[in-house]
Amino acid sequence: MKLCLSGRLWESPKGYSITLHEFLATAAELGYQGIELRYPMIPPPEKLEAIRNEAKRLGVTVVFSTCAALPRDDATRKDAIRVLDTIVALGGHDIRATMGSDDDYAPMRTLADMASEKGIKVVMQIHINTLCDTVERTEQCLKKLNHPNMRLTYDPIHLGWMGDRDMAASARRLKPWIVRANVQNYAPARSNQDPRQKIQILGKDWLRALPGDPDGLDHNAYFKALRGIGFDGWINVMCDVDPSMTSKAVAKQNHDLLSPLLSAS
DSSP states (O other): OEEEEEGGGGEETTEESSOHHHHHHHHHHHTOSEEEEOGGGOOOGGGHHHHHHHHHHHTOEEEEEEOSSOOOSHHHHHHHHHHHHHHHHTTOOEEEOOOOSGGGHHHHHHHHHHHHHTTOEEEEEOOTTSTTSSHHHHHHHHHHHOOTTEEEEEOHHHHHHTTOOOHHHHHHHHTTTEEEEEEOOEEEOOOTTOOSOEEEETTEEEEEOOTTOTTSOOHHHHHHHHHHTTOOSEEEEOOOOOTTSOHHHHHHHHHHHHGGGSSOO
């Protein structure tokens, strides 16, 4: 397994607090082997060669980026091609896309065909408020898509929000599609005195949790579940950062906690 750092840690309603060059350098400094290139950070075509050379010099893989909208018309198809061409130019592996309704099946198959022509996989993430929010619905969605170029990012936080906390069982059921795994961390908000900012998700209050928080994600159980299905892919650290913390500090804490788990028996 290898660690990938998401640009989400530097994301805010005002945009990004880091440039792509700074992000690559920070990921390398902290020991990450890859990055998630968030959609708004995608560079223009004329800068792709310089970015690829910089990533290669730093030993950082641009693992994947995101399709902002499924290809339904000329504009969305053109943008999907732009993202796919960026991923290819930067030596990436796949493109992330989301399905929110039954109307998305046809354009998702179109994207999967487009990506296949470029040697890129399409990967959906287990995520609340999508067609892949539970194990059962994720299985149904992927089987109904029935496309050989579709894969999945496993995300136990979203399954937990839906009431499923058996990581070993869910990983086993979704094993045929899992190619990547996400790390996020939240804990139930238990005290009105906690200074951290609360986030309401599915009608309940949550707090962003740091690595090792006893009320947050059980990382040891998570990695045990991944090893149980023979997973050896990218672990994408895509935490939401509490305003009281710096993005770099959260990224470092996650790296330092997760690194020993990558090869643990």
